[in-house]
Amino acid sequence: MIDLIRIHTGDIIFNILIILVKTAVVFGVAMLHVAYATYFERKIIGHMQVRLGPMRVGYHGLLQPIADGVKAFFKEDIIPLNADKPVFIIAPLIAMFATISSLAVIPFFDGFVIADINVGILFLLAMSSLGAYGIVMAGWASNSKFSFLGGLRSSAQVVSYEIAMGLSLVGIMLMAGSLNLTEIVKAQQQYWHGMFLVPQFLAFFIFTVGAFAETNRTPFDLPEAESELVAGYFVEYSGMRFAFFFLAEYVGMIVMSSISVICFWGGWTLPPIIVNTFPFLGEIPGIIIFLLKVYCYLFLFYWVRATLPRYRYDQLMSLGWKVLIPLALLNIVATSLIKFFF
Amino acid sequence: MIVSVLFGTVTLLIGNLFRLRRPYKEKLVAYESGNLPIGEPREKFSVKYYIIAMLFVVFDVEAVFLYPWALVYDKIGLYALVEMILFIFILVIGYIYAWRKEAFNWS
Numbered sequence: 001m002i003d004l005i006r007i008h009t010g011d012i013i014f015n016i017l018i019i020l021v022k023t024a025v026v027f028g029v030a031m032l033h034v035a036y037a038t039y040f041e042r043k044i045i046g047h048m049q050v051r052l053g054p055m056r057v058g059y060h061g062l063l064q065p066i067a068d069g070v071k072a073f074f075k076e077d078i079i080p081l082n083a084d085k086p087v088f089i090i091a092p093l094i095a096m097f098a099t100i101s102s103l104a105v106i107p108f109f110d111g112f113v114i115a116d117i118n119v120g121i122l123f124l125l126a127m128s129s130l131g132a133y134g135i136v137m138a139g140w141a142s143n144s145k146f147s148f149l150g151g152l153r154s155s156a157q158v159v160s161y162e163i164a165m166g167l168s169l170v171g172i173m174l175m176a177g178s179l180n181l182t183e184i185v186k187a188q189q190q191y192w193h194g195m196f197l198v199p200q201f202l203a204f205f206i207f208t209v210g211a212f213a214e215t216n217r218t219p220f221d222l223p224e225a226e227s228e229l230v231a232g233y234f235v236e237y238s239g240m241r242f243a244f245f246f247l248a249e250y251v252g253m254i255v256m257s258s259i260s261v262i263c264f265w266g267g268w269t270l271p272p273i274i275v276n277t278f279p280f281l282g283e284i285p286g287i288i289i290f291l292l293k294v295y296c297y298l299f300l301f302y303w304v305r306a307t308l309p310r311y312r313y314d315q316l317m318s319l320g321w322k323v324l325i326p327l328a329l330l331n332i333v334a335t336s337l338i339k340f341f342f
Numbered sequence: 343m344i345v346s347v348l349f350g351t352v353t354l355l356i357g358n359l360f361r362l363r364r365p366y367k368e369k370l371v372a373y374e375s376g377n378l379p380i381g382e383p384r385e386k387f388s389v390k391y392y393i394i395a396m397l398f399v400v401f402d403v404e405a406v407f408l409y410p411w412a413l414v415y416d417k418i419g420l421y422a423l424v425e426m427i428l429f430i431f432i433l434v435i436g437y438i439y440a441w442r443k444e445a446f447n448w449s
Contacts, residue, residue, distance in 0.1 A: 122409065166402070
């Protein structure tokens with residue numbers, strides 16, 4: 001009996017250790033990715049605009065993100081006089097906590113996921129709406145007109161596009177019959193193209209637009225519109241707190257890319273038709289395929305930012321409500337009809 | 343999952359604690375193009391935001407209803423299909439009403 005208990009506690013401790021190690025790995029890798037996502041963003045946009053981008057710190061500016069991080073760490077932390085202090089302090093934490101914890105349910109390759117829960121997609125959607133709280137609270141607490149307007153705009157925008165995004169994922173659930181992200185990836189393997197992108201191209205389009213709006217990226221970066229709202233909801237933030245918002249935004253981008261890769265691009269798998277013709281490609285580790293796909297999607301974020309101008313606010317709202325939501329509903333009805341009759 | 347949540351917050355707290363703080367504080371006035379702020383920043387704002395919020399509640403609840411339906415669609419078949427088309431039809435009526443009332447127009 002005692003032996004049994006000992007074995008069980010040993011198992012539990014072992015499991016906890018595994019989870020801790022996994023968490024540490026994911027967290028560390030994600031932070032590194034965030035740091036270099038900022039670097040590559042500046043570099044890529046720089047080259048697209050025939051500039052060089054960061055060049056000074058290290059070889060071709062490779063140490064720039066680390067320098068930025070250290071700088072943010074040692075900057076003075078200013079809390080405005082009239083700010084609502086507890087809310088002001090909590091807001092960046094919430095924004096960051098929401099995005100980072102969504103990393104926990106993302107399967108990076110077969111079997112590697114911190115928490116393999118059955119409602120993966122729901123969890124991700126819930127976390128992405130929690131992130132909006134951070135923005136609203138930041139805008140409210142700073143007691144500045146700019147940040148207040150930024151927070152308001154952002155909340156309305158995030159809320160509007162979340163519906164379209166959630167509805168677009170219903171198509172995926174219909175096809176896969178599951179909310180578990182690992183199951184979704186496996187469900188895509190039964191098609192020759194190995195991706196939901198092909199039958200669900202409409203959902204993919206809606207999801208991508210929604211993802212851009214949810215992470216407040218151009219062309220939907222109205223909440224932070226530098227030229228009119230001087231960075232919107234985080235005007236009053238400085239030093240590390242400012243860095244937290246930045247971090248939240250970039251982790252959010254990575255999470256959105258991962259969701260898109262998992263739901264539409266077949267996750268860590270290659271299309272069966274390719275693997276069947278070139279069997280040696282099946283030997284590539286899943287994590288490499290997954291990361292490559294994520295990088296492609298991240299590149300899309302940068303590309304769009306370098307190319308497209310910002311939307312006007314009324315256009316943004318009417319795009320969300322008058323175009324994306326009907327399209328998403330249409331997609332659901334069409335998918336269910338097709339699935340029923342074929 | 344809980345571990346990761348804890349991990350995130352704890353890391354943040356440590357980051358907060360270990361940061362250097364320079365105690366001198368100048369004017370901590372909110373930014374308003376370098377001027378002293380005029381008036382109360384939390385003023386009245388457009389009623390449009392409230393409308394958006396209400397519409398959001400309606401549509402989001404509806405989206406939540408769709409998730410379980412999508413999961414069990416395979417098992418139920420025709421019944422689920424008809425049911426959901428009816429559901430979306432009723433929703434679209436409300437949607438058209440909101441559109442006609444110009445709830446989506448931001449001007």
